[in-house]
Amino acid sequence: xxxxxxxxxxxxxxxxxxxxxxxxxxxxxxxxxxxxxxxxxxxxxxxxxxxxxxxxxxxxxxxxxxxxxxxxxxxxxxxxxxxxxxxxxxxxxxxxxxxxxxxxxxxxxxxxxxxxxxxxxxxxxxxxxxxxxxxxxxxx
Numbered sequence: 001x002x003x004x005x006x007x008x009x010x011x012x013x014x015x016x017x018x019x020x021x022x023x024x025x026x027x028x029x030x031x032x033x034x035x036x037x038x039x040x041x042x043x044x045x046x047x048x049x050x051x052x053x054x055x056x057x058x059x060x061x062x063x064x065x066x067x068x069x070x071x072x073x074x075x076x077x078x079x080x081x082x083x084x085x086x087x088x089x090x091x092x093x094x095x096x097x098x099x100x101x102x103x104x105x106x107x108x109x110x111x112x113x114x115x116x117x118x119x120x121x122x123x124x125x126x127x128x129x130x131x132x133x134x135x136x137x138x139x140x
């Protein structure tokens with residue numbers, strides 16, 4: 001019984017869930033929380049560094065382009081010689097129709113997030129469901 005409890009506690013300690021407030025300043029706070037979780041889980045420096053960039057990009061995307069509420073979920077599955085980190089940001093869906101520009105955004109400063117996520121992630125994707133969208137990436 002004690003061994004099962006320890007296993008459950010370790011599994012619970014490997015998931016980090018954080019609400020994403022719909023304000024630009026939230027990105028740094030969410031990123032700090034993610035960094036603390038990755039440190040607690042002893043995730044390698046390379047995965048952690050890449051993951052924090054992915055977190056920043058997906059959270060920024062949710063704040064700028066989606067309806068609240070949004071939530072970050074990190075899941076770490078340790079394995080022999082490393083592990084797999086899954087980063088998910090779920091939001092309530094797009095604020096505007098696809099392709100409709102955001103007038104106040106400087107195109108030189110935005111629009112590269114998806115390419116960054118694709119470059120850093122081993123796998124990535126989007127799950128669309130009624131009432132929301134989840135963008136996810138896995139890093140190994």
